[in-house]
Amino acid sequence: MTVEDLKGIFKVAVEGEDLTREVTGIFCCDLLSVAMGKAPSDSAWVTVMGNVNTIAVATLADVACVILAEGAQPDDMCRSRARQQGVTVLATEEPIFEAALKVHKLLHG
Numbered sequence: 724m725t726v727e728d729l730k731g732i733f734k735v736a737v738e739g740e741d742l743t744r745e746v747t748g749i750f751c752c753d754l755l756s757v758a759m760g761k762a763p764s765d766s767a768w769v770t771v772m773g774n775v776n777t778i779a780v781a782t783l784a785d786v787a788c789v790i791l792a793e794g795a796q797p798d799d800m801c802r803s804r805a806r807q808q809g810v811t812v813l814a815t816e817e818p819i820f821e822a823a824l825k826v827h828k829l830l831h832g
Contacts, residue, residue, distance in 0.1 A: 724829050726788045726811050729767065732825055733790055736773075736797050739811030746787045749826045751819050755780050762786050769823045773812075775800040782808050790826070792819040 727742040748766040752758045755776055762768050762784035769790045770777060778801055781789050788811040791797065797805065797812050805812050815822050 724826075728829065729788060729790070729813055729826070730811075732829075733813035733815045733822070735811070736791065736814045737802050737805040737810065737812040739788065739805065740809030742811065744787045746826070746830070748830070749823045750786065751823050759783055767823075767826050769819050769826070771795040771819065773797040773801050775804045777801060778804040778808055778810050778812075781810050787811075788813060790815065790822055792817055792822045 724746050726744050745765055746767050748763050750762040750766040751769045753770050753772055759780045764785040765787045767788050767790055768786040769792050771793050773791050773795045791814040794816045
């Protein structure tokens with residue numbers, strides 16, 4: 724599955740550069756320091772944190788994309804940094820668990 728595939732089920736808040744990037748897993752966490760050390764590379768990171776620090780962590784952790792859940796939206800600085808870094812940010816009204824479950828079902832059937 725690719726980031727492009729996720730665009731079909733979530734709203735696009737910021738379209739990144741590599742939509743063909745493979746998504747190989749899911750990571751759910753709102754604590755940025757934990758995400759920085761534990762988010763697997765190439766994962767879809769589901770969080771409610773829509774600020775500029777989220778993009779910094781997403782870049783450091785090398786996640787495939789960020790999915791903002793529970794109606795969270797990126798603030799202006801977050802949008803700007805995501806564009807600069809080429810990070811795709813998706814959004815949904817769904818709770819974190821439900822958003823992650825959708826990704827899991829796409830990955831594992």
